[in-house]
Amino acid sequence: MKALRNIVDKIKPNFEEGGKFAKLHSTFDAFESFLFVPNTVTGARGAQVRDAIDMKRTMITVVIALLPAMLFGMWNVGFQQALSTGIERTLMGNFWYGFLKVLPIIVVSYVVGLSIEFGVAQARGHEVNEGFLVSGLLIPLIMPVGVPLWIVALATAFSVVFVKEVFGGTGMNIWNPALVARAFGFFAYPTEISGDKVWIAGLKKGLAMDGFSGATPLAECAASVDGGQSVQSLSQLIDSLPSFCDMLIGRIPGSIGETSLIAILIGAVILLATGIASWKIMVSVFAGGALMGLFFNVLGINTYMQLPFYYHFVMGGFAFGAVFMATDPVSAAQTETGKWIYGLLIGIFAVLLRVVNPAYPEGMMLSILLMNTFASLIDYCVVDANIRRRARRVQVKA
C-alpha cells in the first residue's frame, strides 16, 4: 500500500490550490479518502480522540444490508420472466438474466446521481458526501424492472437536484431522495412505469404466454373492490393472489427489490444489529400497519378491508419502505419520541391509502413522503414539550 500511497502523494499537489487540476479538488479528495482514511488529527482543544465510525462505514453498511434484497430481486426478475414466457431456467440462469436486466438500471442511477453530486460538491468546494451510495442503490430497487433507462436517469437527476442539492445537499433534504425519484416516475410517466405490464421483463413486448396478467398482488387487491363495493369475495381474492408463502419468499411480480420479505428482513437484521437504523421507526411502522389493518378487519365493509392485516406486510413495498425508507435518518423524525409517532403514522397511512384509495395501489411511497413532510412538525412538537418543561421549572419556583 506504500507504493499506492506514494503515487497518491505524488499527484496530490496537482489538485491542491494553485495546482493544474485545482478545480477537481473535491473529486480527487473523494477518491483519495475512499482509498485512504485521511491523516487528519484532532484539534488542539476539545476531544483528543475520535470514534472509529465515519460516514463511509455507515453508508457501506446500509449498502450491504440492501444486498440480499438486490440479489433476490435479480433472481426474481429472471424467475418471473421465465414464468411469464413458460421457459425453463436454472437458478443461476434466472439470476444471470435478472442481473443483466437490473445492472443497467443500477449503473444509470449511480452514474447520473454521482455525477451531479461530484459536480455540486466541486462547485461549492465541499467534500463529496456518501449519502448517494445508498440512494443510488435504493432507486433501482424500488423501480419496476420494465422501467425505461431514460426515466431512471431523469428521475434520479430530478431528485438529486430538486430534493437534495437545492436544500443544501446531504443531510438537509426534507424528503427521501430515492422515494421522490420513484414518485417522480410514477406521476410524470404513469403509462411507462405503472400498470400490469412493467413488473416483468419483456411483458410489454407481448412476450408472455396467453392469459398471463403480470398484475401485482396490490393490483389484484385494488381490483377486488370497485367504488367501495366488493366485486369479489374474500376467498376469491385470496385465490387470485399468489400464495402467502410465495409472497413471503418474494416469488411475485413487483419492484425489483421489494418483493421478498425474507431478504428485506435479513437487511433489517443487519441494520438493527449495527444500530444504524432506528428500531423504533421500524417497529412502529409495522405496528401502525397492523393497527390500521386490524381496524379495517373489524370494519370489514368490503373485500379489501376484510383481507387479513398481515397480508399488507408481504405485498408491495410495505416491508421495504419500513426497513430502508422510513428509517432514513435525514428525512425521518429526529427526536426519539418523534420516531415512534412518525413510524406509527407511516404504517397507518400506508394501509389506509392502499385500502381506501385504489387509484394508488402502493400507499407506502406516498405515506412515507407525506410523513417526511410532517417529520419536522412532529419534532417541533416534541422539542417544544421540552422547552415548556424547562419554562415550567422557572414558574414553579416563582
Added chain:
Amino acid sequence: MSNVIKIKRGLDIKLKQNDFNESVQPVGVTRFAVKPTDFHGLVPRLLVREGDTVRAGDALFADKVCPEVRIVSPVSGTVEAVVRGDKRKLLEIVVTEDASVEPQSVEKLAPAAADRQQVKDWMLKYGFWPMLRQRPYAIVANPQDTPKAVFVSGFDSAPLAPAYEKILAGRADDLQAGLDALARLTNGKVHLSVHVNQGENTVFHTLKGVELHTFSGPHPAGSVGVQIHHIDAVNKGESVWYMNPQDVAAMGRTMRTGVFDATRVIAVTGSEVTAPGYVAVKYGACLSFLTSCLAGDHVRVVSGNVLTGEKVAQDGFLGYYDHQVTVLPEGDYYEFMGWLAPGFGKFSFSRLFPACLCRKHAYRMDTNMHGSHRAFVMTGQYEKVVPMDIYPVQLLKAILAEDIERMEQLGIYEVAEEDFALCEVICTSKMDVQSILRRGIDLMIKEMN
C-alpha cells in the same frame, strides 16, 4: 445510600495504559506558567513585567472587566517570560521558582466564624477566587452574584481520571474548611457528589454541612453540569458555582495554615507513559518532567483528559483547571481502506466494529480523526451520551443559527463543553461539538452583558 441518582446514558471509554502507581511521586518542577486562555471570557490585564519578583499568591494578571478577580502566581520566584501570540494576545506568563524569595504571609481564616464578605474578600485577595467557576457559561464566578447553590463533584468519571477519594484521603480538615468557606458564599446548599464505586467510607462521607449525593453510571456522571442538572438545574437568571475538590482542599489548607499552597496531585496517564501514576505539582507546572517517561517521540501530550483536554507541547504547562495529564500516540497516518477493514483494535461506540463484541477491552487510542467532516446525517447518537433532559443536536443547530432565544429555550444555561464532550467523540459526522458549544456560550455572554 438510599437515594442514588442513576445516570443511564453515557459512555466509559476504556484506555490502555501500564500499571498505575497509586502512591504520589514527587517531581522537581521549577517553571510554572499561567495561561490566560484557560479562563474563558476573561480579558486579562497584565500586572507584572518580565524580571519582576513575585511571591506565591501575588497577582500575575487581573480581569479587565472585574479587576478584583486576579490570577496569582502558584510559586515564589521571577517572571521569566510573558509570551504573546497574534495581535499581542497574552498566552503565557512564565514564572521560575526561586527558593530565596520570601513567601508572603497569608492571613488565616476560620470560615465557620466568618461572614460572606470576609470569605469573598479573602478568596479574591489570595487568588483562590478564579478556582470558583459558575454555571451558566462555565466561566470564573462573578463576585457580584449570589449563587443559589455551590457544587463540588467528588469524582471525575473521564477516562483515566484521578481518584479524588484516594488523593484527598486524610485531608478531611482541609476539605471541611474549604467547604465551610464555600457555604458562606451562598444562601442555598453546598452539594457534594460521590459515585457508588468510590464506596461508602471515603473522606467525602465524613464531611459536615454539605448535602451528599450519590451517583451511579458511566461518564459524564462526574461532570458537574450533569450533577447540577439532576440536583438543582440552572434556570435563566440563576447561577450556581462549583469548584474542584482538590482546589477546595488547597484553599482550606491555606486558610488553616496561613501559607499559600497551590499544590495539587495530578494523574499522569495514557498509553504512551511508561510509568503512569500520581505526581504532586502546582497549577501551571511545566510538563517537561514527563520527557523521561514517554514511550515514544511521536506522541501528543494533553493537559486534561482525552475528552476535554488541550494539546500542549512536551515542555508545555499544566492547565489551571486540569488535574490530569494524558499522553497519546499521534494519529497522523493514512489508513488504506480503513473505513472498510474490519477494524480490530479500534474503539467505537457504534456497533459497526468488532469493539461492540467486547465492551471491557481497553484501547490504545490515537488522535486520528478516523474520517472527515460531514453534515449531520445520523440521529439519536448524541442523545445516548447526554444524560440530561436536553436535545443536544437541536441546541447545537440553534447555536449554528445564532438564535439566542432558541438557545435559551433549549437549555444553553445548563451545559458546557465537558457535558457534550462525548458527543464530539462518537460523532459520525466528526462535528466539533465543543467548539460549537463554546461559540454559543460566548455569544450568550456577549448578548447578555
